[in-house]
Structure formats: C-alpha cells, structure tokens
Amino acid sequence: MGLETKNQIKTKKKYSEKRSSYDPISLLAIASPVKGCSVMTPLGTQFWEEVKEKIDTEHKRIGVKNVMLPLFIPMSVSKKVFTRRDFNKEFVVIKELPRRKKLSDFLVIRPTSEVLFSFVFSKLIHSYRDLPCLLNQWCNVVRWEKSNKVLLRANEFWWQEGHGVYDDQKKKEERELFAKIASMYRKILSDSFALSVKEGWKTKLETFSGAKKTYTFESLLPDGQTLQLATIHFLSSKFTSVYKTVFRDRHNNLRIPAQISWGLSTRLLGAMAKIHFTQKDRLVTPPFVSPTQLLILVISTDCDTKEKENEKGKCYFLSRKFFSLKELFRVQINHVKNLEHLLILKKRGLAEGVPVIFECRETKNECFESYITISSSGLKKSILPSQLTSLLIRKTILQIQQRLKIKQENVTKLNTHNFSSVDDLKKLLDENKVGFFKGVFCGKITCERSIRDAFGLASVLTSGKSFKSLFCFFCGSSPAKVSFFGRKY
C-alpha cells in the first residue's frame, strides 16, 4: 500500500469537488461564518478533551502547572521579539477601542504567548529556588494566514502552550526536560493516536521566529504532504530578557533564566481524520482516544425501564453486564424500540468511527440475537450476549489500535525515498513519488531556498548533527546532515 500519486490526487480532487460532504474532518469541526475560523463539533470537542486529559496527566508528572493568560499582547513588545516579517504579517491587530479611543500602542490578539509567559515569570521568579518554573495554558490563538483549511491550517485554533524557565547553566536539567516533553508527544501521537511520525530539528529557515532551535514532530497525509503536529522551541533568553525576568543564583548574582516552550494543537485531530479514513468513507478512530469505545444498541421493550432492570431475568443479566463494561471502557448504551432506529444509530456510530458496536435484540422465544461489528474492518459476526466480555473488548481494542499503527508505519516506510544526488531526486519526482525525501543537506538558508525553487520541496526536519564526512547533495558543501524534504501542508 502506498500514498496517492500526483495523478491520483488530481482525480481525487475532481471526485471530492462533487462529493465534498465526505470530508471526515466535518465530523470534528465545521467552518464558521468567519473564514478560517471553525466550530468544534461535540465529537471533535470530546476528542480534544481526551488530548487534554492525557497531556494534563503527563504535565503533572513533569511538574507543569496550568495558568490562564489574557488574549491581548502589546504591539510594542511583540515587535521587539518577533522579527520575522512573514510571521508578523499574520498578526490580527486592534487599533481602536470602543467609543473611538485610538490606541497609541496597538494590541495584538495572541498568535502565541511567549511574551505574556515571560511577564508571568518576571512576577513569579525571584531566586534559584523558584526554578525550574513550568507552566502551560489551554487556549485559542489567532494567526491570519493566506490559505486556510478547517483544522489543518486555520486562522484560529486551539492548543496547549507550555513554557518553562530554568537556570541556563544547568544543561542536564535542560536535556531532561526536553526528553520528558518529547516523550510525552511521542506517547500522544504514536501510542494514543496511532500515527507514524518522524521527529527531528528544523533548519534555520524553518525555525520558529524567536527560537534558537526548534524540534518538530511530522506526519504524512494521504495526499503525500507532510504536516507538523507538535514542536518544542529552545528560546534561550530572548523573551525573558524583554521582561527582565531575573533570579538570584546561589552566589547572590542576578541572572536571566533560559526558556523552553512546547505546543500541540487541534490540528492533530485534522491529521487523525485525514490519515485514519477508510475507502468506505468512514472515519476509523484509534480506540485509545475514541470518546466512545463500545456502542451498545439494544432492541427491547422490556429493558428500557428501571423497574424491569431489577427483575432477575435476562434483561437484568444484560444490564449488569453493560454496567460492568461501563466501569472499564467508554461505553454508550442505547435502548431502541425497533430495527430501523437501531440501524440509524449504527450507521452514525460507524461514520463516527466508534471502534466496536454491539447490537442485540430479543427474539420471540425470549432469547437474544446479537452481533458485534468492528468498524475499522466492517466485520460483523454473531455472538452470544454472554460472549461480550471485558476480555473480548480489551483484545479487540488492542488489535484495532495495533493494526492502525502498523498500517501507518508501513505507509511512512514505503513513502520515504532515499536520494543521494540531484539526478536521483529528479528521477523520484518524475516518477510522481510523494512523501518524505531523505538526503544529505548543508542546512544553509540560501541553499534551502534554491532547493525549494528548483524542486518545490521544503526541508521538513534534519538529524541535527552535521558531519564533515557528509556533503550537501545540492551545493556540495560540507559539513552536512541527514535531512528530510517534502511538500508541506
């Protein structure tokens, strides 16, 4: 199995123009009346709550505390720290307040909150005993981009933005903190969302405006484009020095701490929808994060009243079984009156990617006829109600999760192309190959721009370490490092 070739993408575009209602992202978020801004659906919000829960749990382990910061940032300060013109162009600026009060210092609606975090740190930190100080906020941010797409590249999106300040001389502490955050993202993206991600360092050209170094996690979309899912920025003292965040070290000297930041946005849900989407126009959700892991649909006229549930009978047995499953999994139980209603709810469950669906109805001779459907494969088989055990559900959920992960790992493997020269790369592109292109590159901004102009490829990530024994495939200079190129979303 591979990704789509350019021709397939063209055909699909035509196809999707006719049948745009099949975009799985619309299950999670829909476009709002303001272009580039979206409304998260109840299902999308439930997924985001799962992400929040997982990250908050990991943050607690690392020692990160949540805060809430305001929406506005003074323009004068933003300009001082964000010097890259293309990033500044995305700021939404307020020039006038109600009653026509003109502002001398305009306000920027937060595109990110480095500046405000530095302000908070300047109030909280006094001595080396206050370090490291690790904070996070869950919020929405606004970056007005030229092109936009719901969840994948939106003008407004939701994210978690973590910031930490630490003694810049404690390199071991810095390495450990970085390792913990990277491990947290690996767990979320790979283990929880069953995505295959490549990780590494951004080149100078791609590094976040204001950061010294940026570490990134990148995935591959079915159309062959790469998508950034999470980043960690080493900010040095660029922001803390603006707000004069200082601490007294053990020798009573005043010093400026170093800062690190990390973020993951609702774009992750867009990636999940695009990547785990089946040919049957259905979303397959990774069971570890599915808001509903097991959907139970029961047709019974007797089981839907509390009084009947208490009777010692088959309904009582079923209700107790369902209750015990509810303790262990995220279960949704629906009692319906007829088959028609059951089929409507089942169809909705399949479309939303509920991993396991159990349907059951009473037959004339007071027996139960029941089936289990695995939504990822569409497989439906008859089982006895007594066979619906926690062991079966656990096993099935694990299987679906593992299959999704292995499938994505294979897709990434098959669509990672090695090249060693300009001719090699040309050949791959002539063959309509898409995905990650792996080669050796010097990392220089001018060289990267020339590669972008010549091949339409951008640097996605690099290994970080340069070697004198390696030479850039494009300009021939050394030292160079192993790098991945691609078409970025």
Ligand SMILES: [Zn+2]
């Ligand atoms: Zn080069």
